[in-house]
Amino acid sequence: MAKLQVAIDLLTTADALALAEKVAPYIDIIELGTPLIKSEGLAVITAMKEAFPNKIVFADFKTADAGALEAEMAFKAGADLVTVLATTGNATIAGAVKAAKQYGKGVVVDTIGETDRVKRAQEVTALGVEFVELHAGLDEQAQPGYSIQVLIDEAARVGVPVSIAGGVNINNIAAVKQAGVKVVVAGASIYSSADPAAAAKALREALDAA
Numbered sequence: 001m002a003k004l005q006v007a008i009d010l011l012t013t014a015d016a017l018a019l020a021e022k023v024a025p026y027i028d029i030i031e032l033g034t035p036l037i038k039s040e041g042l043a044v045i046t047a048m049k050e051a052f053p054n055k056i057v058f059a060d061f062k063t064a065d066a067g068a069l070e071a072e073m074a075f076k077a078g079a080d081l082v083t084v085l086a087t088t089g090n091a092t093i094a095g096a097v098k099a100a101k102q103y104g105k106g107v108v109v110d111t112i113g114e115t116d117r118v119k120r121a122q123e124v125t126a127l128g129v130e131f132v133e134l135h136a137g138l139d140e141q142a143q144p145g146y147s148i149q150v151l152i153d154e155a156a157r158v159g160v161p162v163s164i165a166g167g168v169n170i171n172n173i174a175a176v177k178q179a180g181v182k183v184v185v186a187g188a189s190i191y192s193s194a195d196p197a198a199a200a201k202a203l204r205e206a207l208d209a210a
């Protein structure tokens with residue numbers, strides 16, 4: 001069963017907690033987006049885990065160096081999963097994985113900015129990461145001609161555990177799941193909705209039905 005992850009790209013702890021409260025019944029993983037963590041610091045991780053101890057809390061650090069140190073910071077604050085960039089060196093990813101093993105937590109590698117997401121996903125999986133995020137970030141999504149289909153096609157052939165993030169919505173979530181992903185990430189289609197709870201519920205139902 002694929003998990004549903006809400007990516008919270010809001011800028012305050014209060015707004016993030018309020019959104020999480022609305023969507024929690026329908027989602028498995030609560031992602032604290034990179035802008036949110038930069039805005040509010042580690043305290044937002046602690047606040048989210050205290051409010052939702054039974055959810056998987058995902059800290060989107062996008063770590064580029066000092067993998068062990070940054071992963072430890074996230075885990076000590078309450079994160080269950082932390083991201084490291086695929087574009088960084090294997091030593092940084094391996095350092096984060098080592099810290100994750102010490103804390104009983106996990107590392108997700110984010111392929112944002114990576115030219116060959118499939119090849120890099122296969123390489124980093126061997127380092128012991130939890131899964132790899134096939135990710136087209138907000139700026140890539142804004143480019144003319146962007147389609148999530150490129151990620152769906154990559155997921156179908158990658159052969160290692162992956163998530164997809166990059167514009168998941170109610171119209172494409174079934175195709176995303178059918179590509180064989182472990183986790184489906186939805187950000188703007190939930191937090192920008194006039195009714196985030198209804199949006200999350202619809203995504204959950206479509207995911208489970210696909």
Ligand SMILES: O=C([C@H](O)CO)[C@H](O)[C@H](O)COP(=O)(O)O
Nearest residue numbers: 007033034165166167186187188
């Ligand atoms: O990780 C993300 C981005 O880098 C900003 O932090 C997004 O949360 C991710 O792209 C998912 O969001 P949507 O594309 O809006 O679904």
